[in-house]
Amino acid sequence: MKQSTLYWICQIFGWAIYSLFSVGMMYVFGGTESITPDTLKLQLIIGVCLISFSHLFRTFIKKNDWTQLALKSLIPKLILGVLVVAFLAQSFIHLLIYYLLPLNNIAAFSWVNFVGYVGSVTIVMASWATLYFAYHFIQRNRRSEIEKLELTTALQEAELAILKNQINPHFLFNALNNIRSLILSDPEKARSMVTHISELLRYSIQFNAAEKVTLGQEVAIVKDYLQLESIQFNDRLTYAFEIDDSSLDIKIPPMAIQLLVENAIKHGVSQMTTGGNILIRSVLENDHLRIEVCNNGQLKEKSKREGIGLKNLIExxxxxxGHFAELKVENSSENTVTASLKIPLS
Incomplete structure (x- = not known):
C-alpha cells in the first residue's frame, strides 16, 4: 500500500472516530435533545476543518523535514506548531459557524469559550502530532536497522570472500611443495600429482564464489586430494570413507573437509615414520550433520594445530x-586425533 493512501485512510478514519466520539459525549451529557441537525452540522464542520488543518500541518512538517530532527530540537518546534495550528483551526471554525455558515441554537460568541475551544483543539492536535511522529520514528528506526543489517551482511560477504581467497594460495603452496620434492626423484609421480592438483584447483575455482557445496561434491574432491597425497607418501598413507548416503546432499562450506584432511596429514601422518590412516566419516544427528576426520597420532598440549586453513574455516x-556450527580437534583415544565438524541442518 502506498504511503499516501495509508495516510489518508488513517486521517479520515481517525478524525471520523473523533467526531463520533464528540457526538457520543454530547448524547451522554445532554441527552437526545442535544443531538440536533445544527449540532451534527457543527461536528461535521469541526471534523472537516481538523482534517484540513492537520493536513496543512503535515505539509509544513514534511517541507521543513521535521521528521528528521532530534527530539531535543523537535519538541519546542512541535509545541509552537501545535499551538499555532490549534488557534488557526479554531478561528476558522468560528468564522464558519458564526459568519460564513451561521448555525442556529449555538451559544453566542465569547472570548472565554473561544480560548477553551482552542485549548481543546490543542490537546487533539497534540495527540495527532504524537501519533504522526511516533509512526515516523518507528519507520526511521526500522530503516536504520535494515540498513545496519544490510551493511553487516555486506561486510560478512566481503570477509567471507577474503577468507575463501586466502584458501587457494595456501593450498596451492602446499601442493606445489609436494610436487617440487618429486620432480627429480620420480617425474612420473610428479606428472600424476599435477593431474590431480589440476582437478583440485578446478574445483576450488568453480566453487570459490559459492558459500556452500553439497557433501557429495566435497567428498569427491577429498578423494582426489588423498590420491594426490598417497602418491607422495607411498604406502605410508591409507584412508577410508564412512559416508552416510542420506547426508550427501547436505550443504557445507567448500574445502572444509579437504582442510581437515590436509591438517590431519600435516600434523599426524607426516609426523609418523610408519605412516598412518585417515578415516572420514559423516553422521546425521538430530538437527545437525557431524563430519569427523580421524587420524593416527596425539595432540600435544602445547601443539598449535590451527594453521591458516583451519582459522579461516572457523571464521x-x-x-x-553463527554459534550453531562448531569445530573441535581433540584426542579421541590413546592413538587417535579427531577433528569434528558440526553443521546445522537448517
Whole structure:
C-alpha cells in the first residue's frame, strides 16, 4: 500500500472516530435533545476543518523535514506548531459557524469559550502530532536497522570472500611443495600429482564464489586430494570413507573437509615414520550433520594445530552458521586425533 493512501485512510478514519466520539459525549451529557441537525452540522464542520488543518500541518512538517530532527530540537518546534495550528483551526471554525455558515441554537460568541475551544483543539492536535511522529520514528528506526543489517551482511560477504581467497594460495603452496620434492626423484609421480592438483584447483575455482557445496561434491574432491597425497607418501598413507548416503546432499562450506584432511596429514601422518590412516566419516544427528576426520597420532598440549586453513574455516563457519556450527580437534583415544565438524541442518 502506498504511503499516501495509508495516510489518508488513517486521517479520515481517525478524525471520523473523533467526531463520533464528540457526538457520543454530547448524547451522554445532554441527552437526545442535544443531538440536533445544527449540532451534527457543527461536528461535521469541526471534523472537516481538523482534517484540513492537520493536513496543512503535515505539509509544513514534511517541507521543513521535521521528521528528521532530534527530539531535543523537535519538541519546542512541535509545541509552537501545535499551538499555532490549534488557534488557526479554531478561528476558522468560528468564522464558519458564526459568519460564513451561521448555525442556529449555538451559544453566542465569547472570548472565554473561544480560548477553551482552542485549548481543546490543542490537546487533539497534540495527540495527532504524537501519533504522526511516533509512526515516523518507528519507520526511521526500522530503516536504520535494515540498513545496519544490510551493511553487516555486506561486510560478512566481503570477509567471507577474503577468507575463501586466502584458501587457494595456501593450498596451492602446499601442493606445489609436494610436487617440487618429486620432480627429480620420480617425474612420473610428479606428472600424476599435477593431474590431480589440476582437478583440485578446478574445483576450488568453480566453487570459490559459492558459500556452500553439497557433501557429495566435497567428498569427491577429498578423494582426489588423498590420491594426490598417497602418491607422495607411498604406502605410508591409507584412508577410508564412512559416508552416510542420506547426508550427501547436505550443504557445507567448500574445502572444509579437504582442510581437515590436509591438517590431519600435516600434523599426524607426516609426523609418523610408519605412516598412518585417515578415516572420514559423516553422521546425521538430530538437527545437525557431524563430519569427523580421524587420524593416527596425539595432540600435544602445547601443539598449535590451527594453521591458516583451519582459522579461516572457523571464521567461515561463524559467518555462515553463527554459534550453531562448531569445530573441535581433540584426542579421541590413546592413538587417535579427531577433528569434528558440526553443521546445522537448517
Amino acid at each position: 567461515r563457519l561463524k559467518i555462515l552458521f
